[in-house]
Amino acid sequence: MNVGKDLVAASATPLILAILSEGESYGYAMIKRVAELSGGELEWTDGMLYPALHRLERNGFVKAVWGRSESGRRRRYYRLTDSGEEELASQRRQWQVVDSTLRRTLFRSLQLVLQGG
């Protein structure tokens, strides 16, 4: 199963924030982590992560610093800020609303099917 483009775009912000809530990270590691967590079902176009990260940085949800990788390359690390934490909590609640709504409709249609049967 492939997650549709629009949903990938919409879920990027909460996913990035959620991954950063596990600790400081950088672009490539975050993409690997998403693939790992979703069992390979969620595929990001790698490059698109960066503009999204920059947007979050501008909004103050994440903070970026230049550091060094193990091999000594310049690497940009991202960290969740306090307001990022709040945003993540709010996003989680929003997704839960969507999710539970979806579940209820599913439940209802199941009921209908059962009644009909």
Place this chain on the structure above:
Amino acid sequence: MSQGTNNPKAGAGTSLEEGIAEWRCYLRRRQAIHSVDADELEDHLRSQASTLEKAGLAQDEAFLIAVKRIGDLDALSREFAWEHSERLWKRLVVAPGAGAGDAGHGKEALVAVALAVAAAVAIKVPELFGARMQMDQELPAFYVRNVGLLVLPFLAIFFAWKRSLPPLGRLWLAAPFVAGAVAINFMPFASGGHTLALAALHLPIALWLTVGYAYAAGRWRDHDQRMNYVRFSGEWFIYYALTALGGGVLMLLTMFIFSAIGLHPERLLVTWILPCGAVGAVVIAAWLVEAKQSVIESMAPVLTLLFTPLFTLLLLAFLATMAWTGCGIDVKREVLIGFDLLLVVVAGLVLYAISARDPNEEPGLFDALQLLLVVCALLVDTMALWAIAARISEFGFSPNKVAALGENLILLVNLGWSAVLYGRFLAGRVAFTQLERWQTAYLPVYALWAWVVVVVFPLVFGFR
């Protein structure tokens, strides 16, 4: 990369580096993606490629897949542009941390500022020898003679440094400055004479064209270099005007706030800040033009586009009014100078229109408009010359008259032949480059004439 070093396929390591360099190059062509973003994306690309390599792929395959996964660069740069829309407003020198390529840039800024300061010092040094600038008094004669010589050498040094002019070229560059200094300071001019005023007026023009030699790194015969210097001069003028405007605001505010606490810094402003700022800005404006060359659209051609139709209208209206009312040109003393200025403006409009035009484009409406402008200017000027020629005996051949007439003729020849070439170009008989060539080939004529007025006129007219 470490694994590539003692490997029989060491050549593959360089090809990966080349691949990455090329990819970065593509990336950097997008103005929305800055150098730091490219660094970040490059780190991603390398991480991805090395993971793939560890999974058993060959280096080049790993690179290709990593590039593919980053995604389509157009879509990516759209994303960046969406997120950083301010970057589409191309920014000038201020953007910090634009990457490693900036080291040379910073050095250039330092040199420019140092030369600007040197020019500011140079303009005040003559005060030590008695040529004092005073409020409410005319500028000392020394400054009137030497203002170009006090400023333009620093501009010449800037370009000589920037273009790494060879030692022989530097000598050639210095020669006109020395010659100009000797001519204007040691020839026995009558004080307050016309030839002195003319020489003082023409020396900066002559020296400006000399700076072109440094600008072109000595290759002043090259038509493209000449055209670049024309473009530079136009942009420089605009930058200088803007800087002057800012400086004016600064001085007015200084005056205002200090007078609010009962101090009156006018003297300081007029005798120190104004002259030092004015000469320093000459170098700074040149540096800005050089620095922003690739960053911002040239302004001079835009102004040309705006004003060509307006000047054409003005000239047509003038001709129509003359024909309608039957009024002849009233020949007064200043009339020739006025028409000279008109020709200078028209020649400038033509020159800058040519400098910005793509020579491979087909003849268009704007070219026809240019031709109309030139023809109108020629008609108006011919009438002015006719009126003046009828009464030339009354005036006699004073140095002013001869200089004004000579300038008029020089511009007339340029515009006349330009009109012929425009006509032929519109008829599809010659290529546009002919017009460009004509303009650049004509530049030394201006320089030559300026030098003639500086050096030959005083001799011919007995330093009157």
